Amino acid sequence: MVIKPMFSYVRALLAEVLREGDVAVDGTVGKGHDTLFLAQSVGDTGRVYGFDIQEEALAAARTRVEEAGVAERVVFFQESHERMREFVAGPVQAAMFNLGYLPGGDPSVVTTTGSTLPALEAALELLAPGGILTIMLYRGHEEGEAESEAVLEWAHALDTRRCHVLLYRFWNQKNSPPLLLAIEKRR
Numbered sequence: 607m608v609i610k611p612m613f614s615y616v617r618a619l620l621a622e623v624l625r626e627g628d629v630a631v632d633g634t635v636g637k638g639h640d641t642l643f644l645a646q647s648v649g650d651t652g653r654v655y656g657f658d659i660q661e662e663a664l665a666a667a668r669t670r671v672e673e674a675g676v677a678e679r680v681v682f683f684q685e686s687h688e689r690m691r692e693f694v695a696g697p698v699q700a701a702m703f704n705l706g707y708l709p710g711g712d713p714s715v716v717t718t719t720g721s722t723l724p725a726l727e728a729a730l731e732l733l734a735p736g737g738i739l740t741i742m743l744y745r746g747h748e749e750g751e752a753e754s755e756a757v758l759e760w761a762h763a764l765d766t767r768r769c770h771v772l773l774y775r776f777w778n779q780k781n782s783p784p785l786l787l788a789i790e791k792r793r
């Protein structure tokens with residue numbers, strides 16, 4: 607099939623910009639699937655900084671990167687992502703956000719507009735010119751609907767002299783399929 611699942615588009619975009627030695631941020635580590643992808647993309651000399659507020663998520667992610675033999679490339683923080691600038695100096699080549707709740711975890715622990723918007727702004731500030739910020743938005747739950755609207759509005763208002771913003775969506779899927787925002791900081 608030529609049309610791929612949404613996560614493949616995220617990874618294809620990130621693979622375009624990430625090189626050996628780069629720095630990347632995972633704003634929502636969860637069980638670490640994205641963290642592992644980033645760690646594999648930045649090579650032995652690169653660094654990935656991962657944020658999540660749940661110990662359960664970070665434990666699973668830590669195991670995942672250890673089993674893949676790339677744990678030394680990753681630094682995890684059990685901190686809310688809007689505080690990332692206190693821990694990451696930048697510039698970073700890529701930042702990923704996969705909003706919502708931990709699959710298989712407590713569905714009441716979700717990303718929320720109040721911290722997501724400052725976290726996205728922080729990530730955009732840390733981004734190097736030519737770097738990419740990706741955001742997966744899920745509208746299928748109550749907080750996700752409001753959060754998605756707020757993030758879409760924030761992204762729509764970004765100055766075209768500062769960045770390019772692209773919105774991906776599957777147009778004919780039912781039940782609020784996820785949306786992908788890709789933001790490239792201009793050189």
Ligand SMILES: C[S@@+](CC[C@H](N)C(=O)[O-])C[C@H]1O[C@@H](n2cnc3c(N)ncnc32)[C@H](O)[C@@H]1O
Nearest residue numbers: 634635636637638639640658686687704708717
């Ligand atoms: C959809 S999951 C992420 C999935 C993950 N990218 C993966 O590859 O498995 C969303 C995660 O965001 C985390 N989260 C919620 N609020 C957060 C916050 N303020 N700062 C950082 N992470 C947060 C949740 O704990 C949850 O693990």
